[in-house]
Amino acid sequence: MSRPCQEVHLKDTESGTLVPAVLCEGLSDQNLKDYEHLWRPLLLDNAIRVLLRLKPIESTPEDMHWDWRNKLVASAQAPLAFREYAIECEGETQGLMQINLGLNNSRLEPGKPLLYVQYVQTAPWNRGKIPNRRKYALVGTLLLMTAIRVSEEEGFNGRIGLHSLPRAETFYKGRFMTEFENDITHQNLKYYELNEKSAAGMLDNMKKMGTQHD
Amino acid sequence: MKTLTLKLKEDEMDAIDSMAGKKGLTKTALIKQALRVFQVIDQRLERGEKLFLESDKEDKAELLLL
Numbered sequence: 575m576s577r578p579c580q581e582v583h584l585k586d587t588e589s590g591t592l593v594p595a596v597l598c599e600g601l602s603d604q605n606l607k608d609y610e611h612l613w614r615p616l617l618l619d620n621a622i623r624v625l626l627r628l629k630p631i632e633s634t635p636e637d638m639h640w641d642w643r644n645k646l647v648a649s650a651q652a653p654l655a656f657r658e659y660a661i662e663c664e665g666e667t668q669g670l671m672q673i674n675l676g677l678n679n680s681r682l683e684p685g686k687p688l689l690y691v692q693y694v695q696t697a698p699w700n701r702g703k704i705p706n707r708r709k710y711a712l713v714g715t716l717l718l719m720t721a722i723r724v725s726e727e728e729g730f731n732g733r734i735g736l737h738s739l740p741r742a743e744t745f746y747k748g749r750f751m752t753e754f755e756n757d758i759t760h761q762n763l764k765y766y767e768l769n770e771k772s773a774a775g776m777l778d779n780m781k782k783m784g785t786q787h788d
Numbered sequence: 789m790k791t792l793t794l795k796l797k798e799d800e801m802d803a804i805d806s807m808a809g810k811k812g813l814t815k816t817a818l819i820k821q822a823l824r825v826f827q828v829i830d831q832r833l834e835r836g837e838k839l840f841l842e843s844d845k846e847d848k849a850e851l852l853l854l
Binding site: 651652653654675683686687729730 | 811814825
């Protein structure tokens with residue numbers, strides 16, 4: 575079954591140019607294989623290097639235990655509430671995201687629903703620390719923009735919320751998301767939320783940058 | 789996208805209007821969200837699970853589904 579895909583652009587950090595990529599709704603078997611055979615070995619290798627003190631402790635990948643096949647099992651039990659997205663470029667999966675459109679209420683605007691970003695992950699080679707050099711930029715930003723756009727389409731006015739792994743907090747703070755206290759119901763992770771106004775501002779900025787994927 | 793026309797009684801329409809207004813949703817968005825939640829609950833009940841509601845002050849209570 576073919577998935578709805580659309581063209582987007584990632585930034586090649588070496589040349590500084592925008593390169594064509596695709597954003598697809600739904601994960602293909604190849605996305606899962608890329609995760610298992612390309613991403614995970616790199617994440618595990620990095621964790622071993624940290625254990626051997628060949629890399630600083632800050633390089634420990636916090637998401638190396640994630641299992642996307644398991645995440646799809648959970649999603650299949652509530653297919654209208656969960657959706658997955660993948661970004662692919664040069665034949666390889668560059669980013670993955672799972673969103674939840676079920677009963678998630680805003681903390682900034684109590685009583686109003688929002689889109690909850692269940693998981694978002696970029697390929698190890700698109701992070702600064704694993705390996706040392708990043709291949710493509712904008713993967714996380716494009717996935718976040720996709721979440722905002724779906725939130726708008728579903729009538730949630732761009733409101734999104736998520737729990738961030740500690741080393742990803744800077745990313746969300748830099749995108750005008752409001753930071754809440756550590757949440758003991760979610761592995762003590764900090765909760766971040768984007769309100770309607772900030773969501774609209776982010777979509778406008780992306781349009782101005784010419785990188786919006788419409 | 790497909791279109792569905794609903795025939796509702798006045799009190800049902802009032803409930804949709806009221807909830808949509810309270811949640812800041814369109815009627816379509818409200819009904820779509822209700823369907824998502826219903827699907828989750830229905831599938832879990834079909835698997836033999838039970839649905840409980842819990843508050844800080846009161847004990848857990850099983851939700852009676854009509």
